[in-house]
Amino acid sequence: MSTFLGLPRRRTVPDDAAPFGDVPHPDDPLRWGETFPDAARAALANTQLRTNLGHATSTIRAKRALVVDEVPDWEALRDAGSAIKTDVMARLPELLTELERNVTARGGVVHWARDADEANRIVADLVKATGETEVVKVKSMATQEIGLNEALAAEGIAAVETDLAELIVQLADDMPSHILVPAIHRNRAEIREIFLQRMGDVPADLTDAPRELAMAARAHLRRKFLSAKVAISGANFGVVDTGTLAVVESEGNGRMCLTLPETLITVMGIEKLVPTYADLEVFLQLLPRSSTGERMNPYTSLWTGVTPGDGPQAFHLVLLDNGRTDVLADEVGRAALHCIRCSACLNVCPVYERVGGHAYGSVYPGPIGAILTPQLTKSSAGGGGRHDDPNSALPYASTLCGACYDVCPVKIDIPSILVELRAREVDADREGRPTGWGAAMKAASFVMRDERRFELAEKAAVLGRLAGGRDGRVSRLPFPGSRWTSSRDLPVPARQSFRSWWAEDHDGPTHNEPPHDGPPHDEDDAR
Amino acid sequence: MSARDEVLARVRAALSGDGKAGAAAPSAAQPARTYRTASEHAPGSATALEILVDRLEDYKAHVHRASGDDEVARVVGDLLADARSVVVPPRLPAGWTDALGAGTVVVQDSREDPRSALELDEVDAVVTAARVAIADTGTIVLDGEPDQGRRAISLVPDLHVCVVRAEQVVHTVPEGVRLLAAYPGRPQTWISGPSATSDIELSRVEGVHGPRTLHVVLVG
Numbered sequence: 001m002s003t004f005l006g007l008p009r010r011r012t013v014p015d016d017a018a019p020f021g022d023v024p025h026p027d028d029p030l031r032w033g034e035t036f037p038d039a040a041r042a043a044l045a046n047t048q049l050r051t052n053l054g055h056a057t058s059t060i061r062a063k064r065a066l067v068v069d070e071v072p073d074w075e076a077l078r079d080a081g082s083a084i085k086t087d088v089m090a091r092l093p094e095l096l097t098e099l100e101r102n103v104t105a106r107g108g109v110v111h112w113a114r115d116a117d118e119a120n121r122i123v124a125d126l127v128k129a130t131g132e133t134e135v136v137k138v139k140s141m142a143t144q145e146i147g148l149n150e151a152l153a154a155e156g157i158a159a160v161e162t163d164l165a166e167l168i169v170q171l172a173d174d175m176p177s178h179i180l181v182p183a184i185h186r187n188r189a190e191i192r193e194i195f196l197q198r199m200g201d202v203p204a205d206l207t208d209a210p211r212e213l214a215m216a217a218r219a220h221l222r223r224k225f226l227s228a229k230v231a232i233s234g235a236n237f238g239v240v241d242t243g244t245l246a247v248v249e250s251e252g253n254g255r256m257c258l259t260l261p262e263t264l265i266t267v268m269g270i271e272k273l274v275p276t277y278a279d280l281e282v283f284l285q286l287l288p289r290s291s292t293g294e295r296m297n298p299y300t301s302l303w304t305g306v307t308p309g310d311g312p313q314a315f316h317l318v319l320l321d322n323g324r325t326d327v328l329a330d331e332v333g334r335a336a337l338h339c340i341r342c343s344a345c346l347n348v349c350p351v352y353e354r355v356g357g358h359a360y361g362s363v364y365p366g367p368i369g370a371i372l373t374p375q376l377t378k379s380s381a382g383g384g385g386r387h388d389d390p391n392s393a394l395p396y397a398s399t400l401c402g403a404c405y406d407v408c409p410v411k412i413d414i415p416s417i418l419v420e421l422r423a424r425e426v427d428a429d430r431e432g433r434p435t436g437w438g439a440a441m442k443a444a445s446f447v448m449r450d451e452r453r454f455e456l457a458e459k460a461a462v463l464g465r466l467a468g469g470r471d472g473r474v475s476r477l478p479f480p481g482s483r484w485t486s487s488r489d490l491p492v493p494a495r496q497s498f499r500s501w502w503a504e505d506h507d508g509p510t511h512n513e514p515p516h517d518g519p520p521h522d523e524d525d526a527r
Numbered sequence: 528m529s530a531r532d533e534v535l536a537r538v539r540a541a542l543s544g545d546g547k548a549g550a551a552a553p554s555a556a557q558p559a560r561t562y563r564t565a566s567e568h569a570p571g572s573a574t575a576l577e578i579l580v581d582r583l584e585d586y587k588a589h590v591h592r593a594s595g596d597d598e599v600a601r602v603v604g605d606l607l608a609d610a611r612s613v614v615v616p617p618r619l620p621a622g623w624t625d626a627l628g629a630g631t632v633v634v635q636d637s638r639e640d641p642r643s644a645l646e647l648d649e650v651d652a653v654v655t656a657a658r659v660a661i662a663d664t665g666t667i668v669l670d671g672e673p674d675q676g677r678r679a680i681s682l683v684p685d686l687h688v689c690v691v692r693a694e695q696v697v698h699t700v701p702e703g704v705r706l707l708a709a710y711p712g713r714p715q716t717w718i719s720g721p722s723a724t725s726d727i728e729l730s731r732v733e734g735v736h737g738p739r740t741l742h743v744v745l746v747g
């Protein structure tokens with residue numbers, strides 16, 4: 001990528017060596033890089049990235065399908081997961097205060113943070129109070145989202161990532177590109193190179209065998225685990241009726257952080273609640289099979305406040321808003337808060353597979369990122385955002401093929417939310433811009449260069465045309481549960497338009513496509 | 528306004544529809560639970576055990592069978608023949624470590640008298656009991672009671688021998704959760720095979736930070 005909105009800053013590694021990636025740490029983990037279409041175009045040119053991603057996502061898709069198929073009541077579990085999350089949102093105020101009560105009763109201390117800065121401030125002060133200057137960290141999306149590591153570095157506190165993929169990203173001074181496997185864009189040869197240059201204590205004859213690389217990470221982190229006094233984690237679930245927190249992991253780095261240090265600080269989004277302990281029976285079935293494609297992940301830790309004589313004797317829970325209440329206020333968009341961060345929707349998304357996670361310019365990439373990021377940052381025009389906000393293009397990072405909805409363990413209807421966010425953009429266009437052209441451009445502008453991607457785009461375009469009325473506007477789209485209404489319409493995409501729009505906008509007029517001033521309306525298509 | 532009050536006020540406002548046209552509150556209906564909460568395979572049944580063994584082995588745990596406590600001692604002795612030291616929780620059932628070789632030091636650990644992480648790092652192995660095992664997912668749950676010990680002892684040593692009684696084996700996750708729900712406040716560790724990572728090209732590597740070897744001894 002060539003331009004960045006965020007300035008590189010506060011590197012966690014010495015500045016003398018050039019970073020491995022082309023993605024320096026941005027100021028805003030939810031808004032960096034170019035707009036999606038531009039970033040996607042650059043990513044499409046990176047064949048190594050596409051090969052790495054294609055390999056990784058096809059592997060995980062196959063594993064997931066296998067273990068989901070062996071569960072006879074999978075759909076009933078999804079229904080329950082969805083209903084429990086809907087119930088959580090409806091009762092969020094009482095559930096939050098009940099959780100606070102139960103955590104406090106067990107010796108934990110609960111803190112509240114309105115936004116990223118406040119959360120970072122709270123955590124930094126808690127660490128400083130211990131006198132420590134190094135902390136170990138369990139991979140957590142919430143702390144990625146608030147840029148905690150960078151904020152701690154500014155206060156002289158080194159945060160050591162202990163999840164293997166997160167460690168790879170940290171050592172390479174890179175940004176995560178996947179919510180479960182942050183280094184999914186790296187292959188074994190690149191990882192070996194990163195370890196050799198950055199880890200400091202690796203054997204010189206290190207090969208690129210995954211086992212050897214994992215053992216190098218084990219040796220590197222062991223001493224840190226055994227001597228760490230403070231750990232920072234996220235949480236997969238906060239159980240309201242007992243005050244129990246849950247972290248789901250594989251490597252044992254989570255257990256190390258949650259068990260050995262004296263002080264544990266957990267940062268959790270306010271939406272992560274489940275009402276009762278028994279609800280874990282639903283989510284601990286849905287999550288592992290959807291995320292790593294395992295029947296159960298190797299380790300799950302559950303803890304309730306402080307247990308005398310076992311584990312950290314000081315426990316702090318930071319409850320984070322940071323835009324979540326804005327999402328909650330949106331009747332359609334609030335379902336994005338049901339997300340349990342399994343990453344299944346990323347792994348099946350044809351757009352994600354081609355362009356990778358960095359193109360989304362947010363720590364939340366893929367289909368969930370396309371609906372969550374613009375809402376968290378109030379970027380969509382309907383949310384009062386500005387058109388030139390790069391995040392306003394994110395709802396267009398989809399072919400609306402529906403695969404994300406099919407795999408989502410809590411049945412978030414991502415396609416319908418995407419359509420709703422796009423519609424609002426179009427509504428805003430009416431007021432601020434001459435035509436729906438700008439929005440239509442966004443929809444078309446990352447169109448695929450390879451066969452399959454183009455096919456999918458075609459499919460979406462055809463659907464659009466089928467639903468279009470005589471006036472060339474779409475008034476109703478055939479998506480399940482679509483909230484599209486006749487008062488919100490989009491220009492009908494024409495069959496030939498995608499390639500020519502792409503060419504027009506990005507490479508100048510090419511081939512025999514005539515230049516045009518707006519969405520071309522094929523006579524046939526308007527019928 | 529404190530951060531707490533402000534966040535809670537924002538949540539209430541979001542749900543009341545203030546400031547957002549037509550943002551009706553989501554309904555608070557009781558979630559329907561039509562998924563399996565029981566199983567045709569009773570706890571400890573031959574089928575439940577068979578499924579557990581299959582799943583454990585699939586994720587590279589080693590399974591051993593023992594008919595009673597005497598045999599547990601023999602199996603544990605065999606497994607730890609080369610161990611220089613083994614840490615045990617304060618109330619491991621009597622006899623399980625009786626057949627350890629003379630050269631194996633038994634290290635005691637308890638909440639009242641805990642070994643440090645660095646001390647545990649010098650120990651070769653750990654022997655614990657378990658609270659419940661879930662066949663469907665190949666999961667063993669420890670809840671920190673005196674026959675299982677502090678979480679640290681089953682984490683730091685590189686080899687974990689976990690003894691599970693047949694009657695502790697349930698078929699499904701909901702059955703397991705309902706048993707654990709009796710004491711939800713206990714610190715729990717759910718273990719499904721040895722530690723593993725799939726972070727390099729999504730290919731699974733067993734044995735990272737947690738014990739790299741997991742032996743499960745099934746009794747009965």
Ligand code: SF4
Nearest residue numbers: 339340342343345408
């Ligand atoms: S939106 Fe659904 S599929 Fe995607 S990460 Fe969240 S829970 Fe998983």
